Amino acid sequence: MAEKSKFDDVPGQLEQPEVVGEEQTGLKSTTGSESVDKLVQDMSMALVMKPAITMLEIFLPEYVIDEINNYLDEKRKILPSFAKELVGQIKAHDDSAQLDMDIKNDGPPKGLATLSEGFVKTYLQTQGISEAKPKCVSMWSVHSYEGDYNPIHDHGLKTMMGMSMILYLKVPPQIEKLPGSVKDFESGSHKVALNNATGMTDGFTFFSWGANHSSQDIRMGKFVTESFVKPEVGKLLMFPNWLKHAVSPFYGEGERRSLSANFEIETTQAAIVNDQKHYIIGGPLKNNQTAAKEI
Numbered sequence: 001m002a003e004k005s006k007f008d009d010v011p012g013q014l015e016q017p018e019v020v021g022e023e024q025t026g027l028k029s030t031t032g033s034e035s036v037d038k039l040v041q042d043m044s045m046a047l048v049m050k051p052a053i054t055m056l057e058i059f060l061p062e063y064v065i066d067e068i069n070n071y072l073d074e075k076r077k078i079l080p081s082f083a084k085e086l087v088g089q090i091k092a093h094d095d096s097a098q099l100d101m102d103i104k105n106d107g108p109p110k111g112l113a114t115l116s117e118g119f120v121k122t123y124l125q126t127q128g129i130s131e132a133k134p135k136c137v138s139m140w141s142v143h144s145y146e147g148d149y150n151p152i153h154d155h156g157l158k159t160m161m162g163m164s165m166i167l168y169l170k171v172p173p174q175i176e177k178l179p180g181s182v183k184d185f186e187s188g189s190h191k192v193a194l195n196n197a198t199g200m201t202d203g204f205t206f207f208s209w210g211a212n213h214s215s216q217d218i219r220m221g222k223f224v225t226e227s228f229v230k231p232e233v234g235k236l237l238m239f240p241n242w243l244k245h246a247v248s249p250f251y252g253e254g255e256r257r258s259l260s261a262n263f264e265i266e267t268t269q270a271a272i273v274n275d276q277k278h279y280i281i282g283g284p285l286k287n288n289q290t291a292a293k294e295i
Helices: 036-042 062-075 107-126 182-187 215-219
Strands: 056-059 097-100 132-144 150-153 161-170 205-208 226-229 235-240 244-247 256-267 270-274 277-282 291-294
Touching: 056 107, 062 107, 062 161, 062 256, 107 132, 107 161, 107 235, 107 256, 132 161
Parallel strands: none
Antiparallel strands: 056 235, 097 132, 132 256, 150 244, 161 235, 161 256, 205 226, 205 244, 270 277, 277 291
Protein backbone atom coordinates (compact mmCIF):
# COMPACT_ATOMS: atom_id res chain seq x y z
CA MET A 1 0.00 0.00 0.00
CA ALA A 2 1.31 3.38 -0.95
CA GLU A 3 2.35 5.66 1.91
CA LYS A 4 -0.30 8.27 2.78
CA SER A 5 0.66 11.74 1.63
CA LYS A 6 0.62 14.54 4.18
CA PHE A 7 -1.30 16.51 1.59
CA ASP A 8 -4.28 14.27 2.34
CA ASP A 9 -4.59 15.95 5.76
CA VAL A 10 -4.45 19.54 4.58
CA PRO A 11 -7.73 21.45 5.21
CA GLY A 12 -9.48 22.40 2.03
CA GLN A 13 -7.86 19.47 0.17
CA LEU A 14 -5.15 21.43 -1.62
CA GLU A 15 -4.04 19.57 -4.69
CA GLN A 16 -0.67 17.89 -4.51
CA PRO A 17 1.77 19.80 -6.74
CA GLU A 18 2.71 18.25 -10.02
CA VAL A 19 6.00 16.38 -9.81
CA VAL A 20 8.54 17.04 -12.53
CA GLY A 21 11.82 15.33 -13.19
CA GLU A 22 15.07 16.15 -11.44
CA GLU A 23 16.46 17.31 -14.76
CA GLN A 24 13.92 20.15 -14.76
CA THR A 25 14.11 21.09 -11.07
CA GLY A 26 17.68 20.35 -10.15
CA LEU A 27 16.34 19.17 -6.78
CA LYS A 28 17.56 16.10 -4.95
CA SER A 29 17.09 14.94 -1.39
CA THR A 30 19.74 15.74 1.19
CA THR A 31 21.23 12.28 0.72
CA GLY A 32 21.11 12.52 -3.03
CA SER A 33 19.43 9.12 -3.24
CA GLU A 34 15.77 10.05 -2.92
CA SER A 35 13.56 11.23 -5.76
CA VAL A 36 11.51 14.40 -6.02
CA ASP A 37 8.47 12.13 -5.65
CA LYS A 38 9.57 11.25 -2.15
CA LEU A 39 10.27 14.89 -1.33
CA VAL A 40 6.76 15.89 -2.36
CA GLN A 41 5.25 13.02 -0.40
CA ASP A 42 7.03 14.23 2.75
CA MET A 43 6.02 17.86 2.33
CA SER A 44 2.95 19.48 3.87
CA MET A 45 1.04 22.47 2.58
CA ALA A 46 -1.74 24.67 3.95
CA LEU A 47 -3.19 28.11 3.37
CA VAL A 48 -2.73 30.42 6.36
CA MET A 49 -5.65 32.84 6.33
CA LYS A 50 -5.48 36.21 8.08
CA PRO A 51 -9.09 37.42 8.01
CA ALA A 52 -9.70 41.14 8.29
CA ILE A 53 -13.41 41.09 9.09
CA THR A 54 -16.02 38.63 10.32
CA MET A 55 -19.79 39.04 10.11
CA LEU A 56 -22.56 37.01 11.70
CA GLU A 57 -25.43 36.23 9.31
CA ILE A 58 -28.77 35.03 10.66
CA PHE A 59 -32.10 34.41 8.92
CA LEU A 60 -35.16 35.12 11.05
CA PRO A 61 -38.44 33.26 10.39
CA GLU A 62 -41.23 34.85 8.38
CA TYR A 63 -43.60 35.26 11.34
CA VAL A 64 -41.02 37.42 13.16
CA ILE A 65 -40.57 39.63 10.10
CA ASP A 66 -44.36 39.94 9.70
CA GLU A 67 -44.72 41.04 13.33
CA ILE A 68 -42.05 43.72 12.94
CA ASN A 69 -43.51 44.97 9.66
CA ASN A 70 -47.02 45.18 11.10
CA TYR A 71 -45.64 47.16 14.03
CA LEU A 72 -43.80 49.56 11.70
CA ASP A 73 -46.85 50.01 9.46
CA GLU A 74 -48.75 51.31 12.49
CA LYS A 75 -45.91 53.46 13.80
CA ARG A 76 -45.43 55.17 10.43
CA LYS A 77 -48.86 56.74 10.89
CA ILE A 78 -47.85 58.53 14.09
CA LEU A 79 -44.04 58.77 14.33
CA PRO A 80 -42.18 61.66 12.66
CA SER A 81 -39.24 60.87 10.38
CA PHE A 82 -35.81 62.08 11.44
CA ALA A 83 -34.22 61.29 8.06
CA LYS A 84 -33.38 64.92 7.31
CA GLU A 85 -31.17 65.07 10.42
CA LEU A 86 -28.89 62.21 9.32
CA VAL A 87 -26.22 61.54 6.71
CA GLY A 88 -28.51 59.16 4.82
CA GLN A 89 -30.26 60.61 1.79
CA ILE A 90 -33.62 59.03 2.59
CA LYS A 91 -35.81 61.82 1.29
CA ALA A 92 -36.41 61.26 -2.42
CA HIS A 93 -40.02 60.14 -1.96
CA ASP A 94 -42.95 61.43 0.11
CA ASP A 95 -42.96 58.14 2.02
CA SER A 96 -39.16 58.04 2.56
CA ALA A 97 -38.49 57.91 6.29
CA GLN A 98 -36.26 56.89 9.18
CA LEU A 99 -38.09 56.12 12.42
CA ASP A 100 -36.66 55.90 15.92
CA MET A 101 -37.67 52.75 17.83
CA ASP A 102 -38.57 52.64 21.53
CA ILE A 103 -36.48 49.71 22.74
CA LYS A 104 -37.43 50.18 26.40
CA ASN A 105 -41.22 50.09 26.21
CA ASP A 106 -42.56 48.86 22.85
CA GLY A 107 -43.00 45.12 22.42
CA PRO A 108 -41.37 44.20 19.07
CA PRO A 109 -38.36 46.57 19.36
CA LYS A 110 -37.76 45.58 22.99
CA GLY A 111 -37.99 41.87 22.16
CA LEU A 112 -35.74 42.22 19.11
CA ALA A 113 -33.19 44.20 21.15
CA THR A 114 -33.01 41.43 23.76
CA LEU A 115 -32.77 38.72 21.09
CA SER A 116 -30.05 40.62 19.24
CA GLU A 117 -27.98 41.12 22.39
CA GLY A 118 -27.76 37.33 22.44
CA PHE A 119 -26.56 37.37 18.83
CA VAL A 120 -23.82 39.83 19.82
CA LYS A 121 -22.68 37.45 22.58
CA THR A 122 -22.56 34.61 20.06
CA TYR A 123 -20.48 36.72 17.67
CA LEU A 124 -18.04 37.75 20.42
CA GLN A 125 -17.60 34.14 21.53
CA THR A 126 -16.51 33.20 18.01
CA GLN A 127 -13.84 35.91 18.35
CA GLY A 128 -12.60 34.49 21.65
CA ILE A 129 -14.34 37.07 23.84
CA SER A 130 -16.44 35.30 26.45
CA GLU A 131 -16.84 37.91 29.19
CA ALA A 132 -18.82 40.77 27.68
CA LYS A 133 -22.06 42.61 28.33
CA PRO A 134 -23.68 43.92 25.13
CA LYS A 135 -26.45 46.47 25.44
CA CYS A 136 -28.69 47.67 22.64
CA VAL A 137 -28.61 51.47 22.84
CA SER A 138 -30.45 52.49 19.66
CA MET A 139 -32.68 51.04 16.96
CA TRP A 140 -34.26 52.62 13.91
CA SER A 141 -36.05 51.67 10.72
CA VAL A 142 -35.19 52.90 7.21
CA HIS A 143 -37.93 53.16 4.58
CA SER A 144 -36.29 53.74 1.19
CA TYR A 145 -37.81 54.34 -2.21
CA GLU A 146 -36.57 55.06 -5.71
CA GLY A 147 -33.52 57.33 -5.61
CA ASP A 148 -32.87 57.03 -1.86
CA TYR A 149 -29.38 56.03 -0.77
CA ASN A 150 -27.02 56.06 2.20
CA PRO A 151 -23.42 57.29 1.67
CA ILE A 152 -20.41 55.56 3.17
CA HIS A 153 -20.40 55.81 6.98
CA ASP A 154 -19.87 53.92 10.21
CA HIS A 155 -21.60 54.01 13.61
CA GLY A 156 -19.93 55.85 16.48
CA LEU A 157 -20.52 54.61 20.03
CA LYS A 158 -19.46 55.61 23.54
CA THR A 159 -17.75 52.32 24.32
CA MET A 160 -14.47 51.32 22.73
CA MET A 161 -15.98 48.04 21.52
CA GLY A 162 -19.32 48.01 19.76
CA MET A 163 -21.47 46.17 17.24
CA SER A 164 -24.05 47.19 14.66
CA MET A 165 -26.88 45.30 13.01
CA ILE A 166 -28.92 45.40 9.81
CA LEU A 167 -32.15 43.42 9.37
CA TYR A 168 -33.84 43.42 5.95
CA LEU A 169 -37.64 43.59 6.17
CA LYS A 170 -38.89 44.41 2.66
CA VAL A 171 -37.16 44.17 -0.71
CA PRO A 172 -38.62 45.41 -4.04
CA PRO A 173 -38.98 42.68 -6.70
CA GLN A 174 -36.48 44.33 -9.07
CA ILE A 175 -33.80 43.94 -6.36
CA GLU A 176 -34.92 40.41 -5.41
CA LYS A 177 -34.34 39.14 -8.95
CA LEU A 178 -30.75 40.43 -9.10
CA PRO A 179 -27.93 37.90 -8.69
CA GLY A 180 -26.56 37.70 -5.18
CA SER A 181 -22.80 37.52 -5.72
CA VAL A 182 -20.04 38.46 -8.13
CA LYS A 183 -19.77 34.76 -9.01
CA ASP A 184 -23.42 34.82 -10.06
CA PHE A 185 -22.80 37.96 -12.11
CA GLU A 186 -19.93 36.38 -14.01
CA SER A 187 -21.86 33.22 -14.80
CA GLY A 188 -24.69 35.20 -16.38
CA SER A 189 -24.94 37.58 -19.29
CA HIS A 190 -23.41 40.50 -17.36
CA LYS A 191 -19.73 40.84 -16.60
CA VAL A 192 -18.94 43.13 -13.70
CA ALA A 193 -15.73 44.62 -12.38
CA LEU A 194 -15.03 45.17 -8.71
CA ASN A 195 -16.48 48.67 -8.93
CA ASN A 196 -19.21 47.86 -11.39
CA ALA A 197 -21.51 50.33 -13.08
CA THR A 198 -24.01 47.83 -14.44
CA GLY A 199 -26.89 48.44 -12.05
CA MET A 200 -26.46 44.90 -10.79
CA THR A 201 -25.96 46.08 -7.19
CA ASP A 202 -28.85 48.57 -7.00
CA GLY A 203 -30.20 48.57 -3.46
CA PHE A 204 -27.33 46.43 -2.17
CA THR A 205 -25.42 47.20 1.03
CA PHE A 206 -21.76 47.96 0.38
CA PHE A 207 -19.11 47.15 3.02
CA SER A 208 -15.50 48.35 2.91
CA TRP A 209 -12.63 47.50 5.27
CA GLY A 210 -9.54 48.43 3.26
CA ALA A 211 -8.03 50.59 0.56
CA ASN A 212 -7.81 48.52 -2.63
CA HIS A 213 -10.79 49.18 -4.87
CA SER A 214 -9.87 48.18 -8.40
CA SER A 215 -9.60 45.10 -10.56
CA GLN A 216 -5.88 45.88 -10.93
CA ASP A 217 -5.43 45.26 -7.21
CA ILE A 218 -7.02 41.83 -7.58
CA ARG A 219 -4.74 40.97 -10.51
CA MET A 220 -1.79 41.93 -8.29
CA GLY A 221 -2.88 39.31 -5.76
CA LYS A 222 -4.24 41.67 -3.12
CA PHE A 223 -7.15 40.51 -1.02
CA VAL A 224 -10.58 41.93 -1.75
CA THR A 225 -11.45 44.50 0.91
CA GLU A 226 -15.01 45.31 -0.06
CA SER A 227 -18.26 43.44 -0.51
CA PHE A 228 -21.75 44.05 -1.89
CA VAL A 229 -24.45 42.27 0.11
CA LYS A 230 -27.82 41.63 -1.50
CA PRO A 231 -30.76 42.45 0.79
CA GLU A 232 -33.00 39.44 1.48
CA VAL A 233 -36.11 39.50 3.63
CA GLY A 234 -35.28 38.01 7.02
CA LYS A 235 -31.50 38.31 6.68
CA LEU A 236 -29.81 39.86 9.73
CA LEU A 237 -26.17 40.97 9.60
CA MET A 238 -24.14 41.61 12.76
CA PHE A 239 -20.78 43.39 12.36
CA PRO A 240 -18.31 45.65 14.22
CA ASN A 241 -19.57 49.22 14.47
CA TRP A 242 -16.38 50.61 12.89
CA LEU A 243 -17.04 48.79 9.61
CA LYS A 244 -17.78 51.34 6.91
CA HIS A 245 -20.85 50.68 4.79
CA ALA A 246 -23.24 52.33 2.36
CA VAL A 247 -26.49 51.58 0.54
CA SER A 248 -26.77 51.96 -3.23
CA PRO A 249 -29.85 53.67 -4.70
CA PHE A 250 -32.34 51.64 -6.69
CA TYR A 251 -34.92 52.50 -9.33
CA GLY A 252 -38.50 51.44 -9.87
CA GLU A 253 -41.48 50.93 -7.61
CA GLY A 254 -41.53 49.42 -4.15
CA GLU A 255 -40.15 49.96 -0.66
CA ARG A 256 -36.77 48.77 0.56
CA ARG A 257 -37.24 48.47 4.32
CA SER A 258 -34.58 47.66 6.88
CA LEU A 259 -34.03 47.96 10.61
CA SER A 260 -30.68 48.84 12.20
CA ALA A 261 -29.37 48.83 15.75
CA ASN A 262 -26.23 49.67 17.72
CA PHE A 263 -24.81 47.80 20.69
CA GLU A 264 -22.35 49.11 23.23
CA ILE A 265 -20.19 46.41 24.80
CA GLU A 266 -18.75 46.46 28.30
CA THR A 267 -15.91 43.98 28.62
CA THR A 268 -14.60 42.59 31.89
CA GLN A 269 -12.23 39.91 30.67
CA ALA A 270 -11.93 40.20 26.91
CA ALA A 271 -8.74 38.64 25.61
CA ILE A 272 -7.46 40.43 22.53
CA VAL A 273 -4.66 38.78 20.60
CA ASN A 274 -2.30 40.98 18.62
CA ASP A 275 0.10 38.52 16.95
CA GLN A 276 2.73 38.43 19.69
CA LYS A 277 1.07 40.09 22.68
CA HIS A 278 -2.01 39.27 24.70
CA TYR A 279 -4.05 41.91 26.48
CA ILE A 280 -6.79 41.89 29.07
CA ILE A 281 -9.30 44.69 28.61
CA GLY A 282 -10.94 45.89 31.82
CA GLY A 283 -14.34 47.49 31.54
CA PRO A 284 -16.48 49.28 31.12
CA LEU A 285 -14.61 51.03 28.33
CA LYS A 286 -16.14 54.42 27.67
CA ASN A 287 -15.23 57.75 26.13
CA ASN A 288 -12.15 56.36 24.39
CA GLN A 289 -10.62 55.25 27.71
CA THR A 290 -8.93 51.88 27.95
CA ALA A 291 -7.83 49.77 30.86
CA ALA A 292 -5.65 47.43 28.82
CA LYS A 293 -2.70 45.70 30.38
CA GLU A 294 -0.21 43.38 28.79
CA ILE A 295 -0.03 39.82 30.06
